[in-house]
Amino acid sequence: xxxGQTSGPTRGRAPLGLTLPAGVALTFLxxxxxxxxxxxxxxSLVDELSSGEARVALRLSLVTTSISxxxxxxxxxxxxxxxxxxxxxxxxxxxxxxxxxxxxxxVVGGVALLLALGRRGIVGQYLLAWFGLSFPFTTTAxxxxxxxxxxxxxVISVEGAFRASDERYDDAAATLGxxxxxxxxxxxxxxxxxxxxxxxxxxxxxxxxxxxxxITFAGNFPGTTRTMPTEVYLxxxxxxxxxxxxxxxxxxxxxxxxxxLRERWLSGVxx
Amino acid sequence: MMARLRRTAxxxxxxxxxxxxxxxxxxxxxxxxxxxxxxLTVFAASSLTGTFGELxxxxxxxHPGVNVQVSLDSSTALATQITQGAPADVLATADxxxxxxxxxxGDNAAKPVSFASNTMxxxxxxxxxxxxxxxxxxxxxDFVLCDPSVxxxxxxxxxxxxxxxxxxxxxxxxxxxxxxxxxxxGEADAGLVYVSDxxxxxxxxxxxxxxxxxxxxxxxxxxxxxxxPGPALAGDWIDLVNSQAGQQVLNQAGFGxx
Numbered sequence: 001x002x003x004g005q006t007s008g009p010t011r012g013r014a015p016l017g018l019t020l021p022a023g024v025a026l027t028f029l030x031x032x033x034x035x036x037x038x039x040x041x042x043x044s045l046v047d048e049l050s051s052g053e054a055r056v057a058l059r060l061s062l063v064t065t066s067i068s069x070x071x072x073x074x075x076x077x078x079x080x081x082x083x084x085x086x087x088x089x090x091x092x093x094x095x096x097x098x099x100x101x102x103x104x105x106x107v108v109g110g111v112a113l114l115l116a117l118g119r120r121g122i123v124g125q126y127l128l129a130w131f132g133l134s135f136p137f138t139t140t141a142x143x144x145x146x147x148x149x150x151x152x153x154x155v156i157s158v159e160g161a162f163r164a165s166d167e168r169y170d171d172a173a174a175t176l177g178x179x180x181x182x183x184x185x186x187x188x189x190x191x192x193x194x195x196x197x198x199x200x201x202x203x204x205x206x207x208x209x210x211x212x213x214x215i216t217f218a219g220n221f222p223g224t225t226r227t228m229p230t231e232v233y234l235x236x237x238x239x240x241x242x243x244x245x246x247x248x249x250x251x252x253x254x255x256x257x258x259x260x261l262r263e264r265w266l267s268g269v270x271x
Numbered sequence: 272m273m274a275r276l277r278r279t280a281x282x283x284x285x286x287x288x289x290x291x292x293x294x295x296x297x298x299x300x301x302x303x304x305x306x307x308x309x310x311l312t313v314f315a316a317s318s319l320t321g322t323f324g325e326l327x328x329x330x331x332x333x334h335p336g337v338n339v340q341v342s343l344d345s346s347t348a349l350a351t352q353i354t355q356g357a358p359a360d361v362l363a364t365a366d367x368x369x370x371x372x373x374x375x376x377g378d379n380a381a382k383p384v385s386f387a388s389n390t391m392x393x394x395x396x397x398x399x400x401x402x403x404x405x406x407x408x409x410x411x412x413d414f415v416l417c418d419p420s421v422x423x424x425x426x427x428x429x430x431x432x433x434x435x436x437x438x439x440x441x442x443x444x445x446x447x448x449x450x451x452x453x454x455x456x457g458e459a460d461a462g463l464v465y466v467s468d469x470x471x472x473x474x475x476x477x478x479x480x481x482x483x484x485x486x487x488x489x490x491x492x493x494x495x496x497x498x499x500p501g502p503a504l505a506g507d508w509i510d511l512v513n514s515q516a517g518q519q520v521l522n523q524a525g526f527g528x529x
Contacts, residue, residue, distance in 0.1 A: 111452075120457035136458045137413060137441035219442025219453070220418065226443075234445065237347040238420045240355070 033251060040248050041241040048245035056223050057231040058249065064139060064227065065207040068146035072203045076154040077196060081184060083155070084162035085170070095159075102152050109148055110216025117144065118217075141218035142225050146210045150203035157202060161195020162188065201261055208254055311504040312340045312358060314349040316365035316422070316491070317448045318389065318465045322524045323363070329520075330511055337504060345421040345446040346370075353378050353496055360499040361508050363491065365389065365447075365465070366422035370492040380502065383494035385529040386512050387521045389465040390486045391423075391430060393479040394454050394472065401460035406431070406481065410438035412460040415453050418443035423450070426487050427463040433485035451476070465489075470525035490529060 041048060082088075083095055101109055117124040117135050127133040135141040169191060173183040189196065211229035218225040220234070228250050235243035311330070315323045320343050327339040342349070342359070346369035353359050354376040362379075363386070364370045370383045395403050401412040417424030424443060431437070441459070444450045450462040455475045469478040493512055495505035511517045518528075 111456075114456055114458055118456060118458045134413075136453075137415075215445060215449075219415065220444060221440070221442050234418055234420050236351060237345060237418075237445070238351075240351060 036244055036247050036251065040244050044241065045245055045248075048239075048242045049249065053222055053226075054231060054246055054249065057226050057228050057246075058253070060139070060142070060223065060226065061208060061228040061250075062253075064142045064146060065204055068143045068150060068207045069200055069204040071143065071147045072151050072154040072207075073196070073200055076151050076199075076203070077158055077189070080155045080158035080162055080199075081188065084159045085167070085188070098155050099152050101148055106149055106210065106212030107216050110145060110213035113141075113145060113148060113213060113217040117141075136217065137219045137221065137225060139218075139224050142214055142227060145213040145217045146207035149210050149213055150207040153206050154199040154203040157199035158192065158196050161192035161199070164195070165191040197261070201258060205254060205258070208250070309336065309501055309504065310338045310340055311360050311501050311508060312342065313361045313363065313508060314342050314344075314353065314357070314359040315361075315363040316346040316349070317343045317446045318365050318423070318468055319343070319363055319491075320448070321471045322467070322520050322526070325520050326508075326511060326517055329516065330508060333511075334504070334507065339508075345417075345423075347372065347421050348446075358500055359496050360501050360505040361493065361495055363493040363512070364422070365491055366426070366489050367492060368425075369422060370494060373494070373496070378497050380495040380497045380499065380505070383492040384509070384513070385490040386493050386509075387491040387518075387529055388488050388527040389467055389491065389525075390483075390488055390527065391426060391463050391481055392466045392469045393461055393481060394451065394464050394469050394476040395461045395479065396454060396457045397474060397477050399477050400457075403461050403479065405479070406434045406436045406485070409436065409461060412438075413441045413458075414438070414461040414463075415442045415444055415450050415459040416440045416463050417447055417450055418445060421446060422489065423447040423463070423465065426489050429487050430463070430481060430485055433487070434481075465525075467525035488527065491526070 079098070083091060083098075104112065113121075114136065115121050117127070119125065119128055119134050119136065124133075124135065127135075135144060165188070169187050170183050173187045174180070178186070209229055210227070211233060214225070214227060215230050215233075220226050220230050226234075228246065232243050232246045232250065235246055313323065313327075323341045323343075327341055330339050331337060344352075346364035346366060349357075349359070349362060350364065350369045350372035353362055353373050362370070362373060370379075373379050374383065393403060393406065393409075395401070401408070403409060403412065403414075416427045419425050419428050423446070442453070444453065444462075447464050447468055450459075451464050451468050451472055453459040454462045454464075455472060463481075464472075466478075469476060493509055495502065495509060499505050512521075522528075
């Protein structure tokens with residue numbers, strides 16, 4: 001807690017009008033997490049977690065969220081570039097559509113995915129008939145559900161990063177003869193890298209916590225579709241101690257990953 | 272600076288909490304209509320969706336100024352919520368063991384009573400794409416069950432055991448309505464749901480009976496919750512469920528006698 005330190009002599013101290021609400025915000029965010037730690041069944045923690053199911057669910061969560069984060073980057077960064085760097089009719093509409101999954105309750109998102117990509121979905125029925133592809137109840141469906149809810153976070157933050165980086169560098173590269181692709185990969189992306197990394201971290205975190213769309217679209221079966229959040233939810237039905245222990249694992253894993261990423265990437269690129 | 276922050280932060284927290292509490296109080300008064308009206312909160316197993324919805328209308332007609340809130344979820348989830356202090360007046364569960372959760376915690380006001388029973392059936396999409404006729408046909412199809420941690424799942428597991436069926440489902444849903452929707456959407460070839468759910472789904476599903484020698488009769492239990500916000504109304508609700516009119520509603524929906 002070094003509230004006063006950042007305020008140099010020129011800018012003055014951080015005003016109470018800002019530090020107080022900031023303190024309230026921080027307390028509000030951290031308090032529930034502290035409650036999980038306080039209420040954790042420390043004595044029986046090993047017992048609660050020794051079930052192989054927790055390990056299977058954690059592994060599935062880590063694998064699927066890695067893939068969905070990659071998918072978000074692969075498809076989201078180009079979409080963000082399109083929104084930030086090109087002018088086309090209906091761009092504001094496209095931007096609104098991109099954010100739509102954010103307002104959908106995840107369970108509704110899951111139903112929508114079923115209606116689109118399910119065996120009888122408007123697209124899914126043809127995927128099944130022509131290619132024999134059926135998503136529901138598969139690990140692929142878990143990745144799709146996670147990508148659906150996480151992609152908007154990536155697109156929004158990366159678009160912001162593209163907009164914030166000076167477009168004149170792009171122009172300079174172009175006048176030196178660089179193609180638009182070369183400019184994108186050598187100039188635009190490196191300049192926006194901190195924003196891209198933090199967008200990826202944000203979407204990974206959202207994917208890791210994803211529950212509603214997953215259980216609705218992908219279902220729930222150990223090893224194939226039962227991720228950590230679903231495991232926690234099911235444990236909650238019968239054994240609250242197990243649920244808290246599992247939540248603790250989820251919190252610790254995400255803290256470690258986020259801290260490592262920040263150490264390895266965010267500090268490096270923004271320095 | 273630090274000292275000042277330390278001293279004032281708790282004050283703001285207290286003030287905020289008070290504000291929030293005041294806001295909530297006002298909100299709940301508003302939502303229940305006029306100032307004199309009260310709310311009866313009924314926690315019910317999701318298989319009671321239709322019947323309790325109907326009884327809600329009857330109850331509200333008999334008790335002017337009372338607003339009944341029926342909260343539907345899996346029995347175990349509701350029971351756990353009550354042990355954590357959820358403000359319910361009545362709990363109705365789809366089995367005995369989830370009612371036992373609140374009994375063990377000492378949250379029931381009186382001994383739970385059984386008010387209905389249910390059995391299970393196989394449901395398939397109307398066109399029955401996998402051609403299922405018996406429990407044995409489930410093997411190799413994309414069928415779904417409830418998770419064993421909720422009543423509909425433990426009952427399904429018992430039926431499978433009785434029938435000697437070892438087929439593996441593609442998904443273990445968190446509540447019976449989720450099984451039903453996977454089938455009505457045509458995503459699953461079949462599912463095991465309560466007879467009452469199958470009946471409520473009407474022609475959205477094809478229902479296949481499970482023979483009585485392997486089927487399981489599950490008793491439904493109801494109890495008033497201790498320290499309930501509205502104890503008198505809780506008793507009235509339980510009376511209504513057990514009355515001839517209440518039993519008729521349950522019977523028409525496919526439930527068996529207690």
